[in-house]
Amino acid sequence: MEDSNQERFRRLNRPALALGMALLVVGFACLLPGISSGAKGQSGQATVVLGAGPLPAPACPKLPCLAVGSVTGFQARTAATNLPFRVPESGEITAWSISLALPSNRQRSFFNGFFGSPPEARIAILRRLPRTDPPRYKLRRQSPIRVLTPYLGQRVRFGLDRALPVQPGNIVALTVPTWAPAFGVTHAAKSAWRASRHEGRCRSPKDLRRSRPQQLPGSKRPYGCRYRGYRLLYTATLAPQG
Numbered sequence: 001m002e003d004s005n006q007e008r009f010r011r012l013n014r015p016a017l018a019l020g021m022a023l024l025v026v027g028f029a030c031l032l033p034g035i036s037s038g039a040k041g042q043s044g045q046a047t048v049v050l051g052a053g054p055l056p057a058p059a060c061p062k063l064p065c066l067a068v069g070s071v072t073g074f075q076a077r078t079a080a081t082n083l084p085f086r087v088p089e090s091g092e093i094t095a096w097s098i099s100l101a102l103p104s105n106r107q108r109s110f111f112n113g114f115f116g117s118p119p120e121a122r123i124a125i126l127r128r129l130p131r132t133d134p135p136r137y138k139l140r141r142q143s144p145i146r147v148l149t150p151y152l153g154q155r156v157r158f159g160l161d162r163a164l165p166v167q168p169g170n171i172v173a174l175t176v177p178t179w180a181p182a183f184g185v186t187h188a189a190k191s192a193w194r195a196s197r198h199e200g201r202c203r204s205p206k207d208l209r210r211s212r213p214q215q216l217p218g219s220k221r222p223y224g225c226r227y228r229g230y231r232l233l234y235t236a237t238l239a240p241q242g
Helices: 002-012 014-019 105-115 205-210
Strands: 035-040 046-050 068-077 091-099 120-128 136-142 155-166 171-180 183-185 192-195 220-222 225-228 230-232 234-240
Touching: 068 105, 068 120, 068 205, 068 230, 091 120, 091 171, 105 171, 105 205, 120 155, 120 234, 136 155, 136 171, 192 230
Parallel strands: none
Antiparallel strands: 035 046, 046 234, 068 171, 068 192, 091 155, 091 234, 120 136, 120 171, 136 220, 183 230, 192 225
16 A cells, blocks of 8 residues: 555655655745834834745646645745744744645545645644754654644644743744645745754655655654755744843
8 A cells, every 4th residue: 555655655746855855836926035023012122023035826726736744844934034933032833824725625535645634733842953064953842732634724823821931042933733835935055944844855755745844842853854945834933032
């Protein structure tokens, strides 16, 4: 059964093997700045939205449909900014948002079969371990998982009942236990994201199926896969300390 699934993956999604994620269908888009100031938090200071700006249109149901699955990842670079999800100052992450495509029933069935169902996501706070190459990150904390099925085709913002404390240099990543159609294409050669996969295990259907997100607090994982020309469609709201 696994061999037949892999053959179906190759037949329907040959471009996906080069991207290192499941593809059925094209969205594409604009460039985005890394961070922006927003409304004031409870402390009276302006909040900071990591990954803010005009986002690429999420792919699906046009072809190819792009989804990220079974991984923790973060945007390492946009055309304008290096590490747009690196926390600039101490504070708390109080909310996060995700922009979701609306896959067809057939596309949803494929992703459910390949990665599991239902589509879901959460955010994670990572700290890079010094002098590691490929970089390794420790999972410090994470938000509750949100089921995404009711929000397909929308951009949705999730407030956090318990804010996540962060320190300068932390990375706010997106964890996808199953799959999420929160993925766009850019024309920026510098744009790239990193995934919690081992170097050399970035592309084949077998590697993608065996990939697992980083969800154990305190765990340390290599982020050895870097994919260029693509954008994870999420943001995180930081309320600075003080």
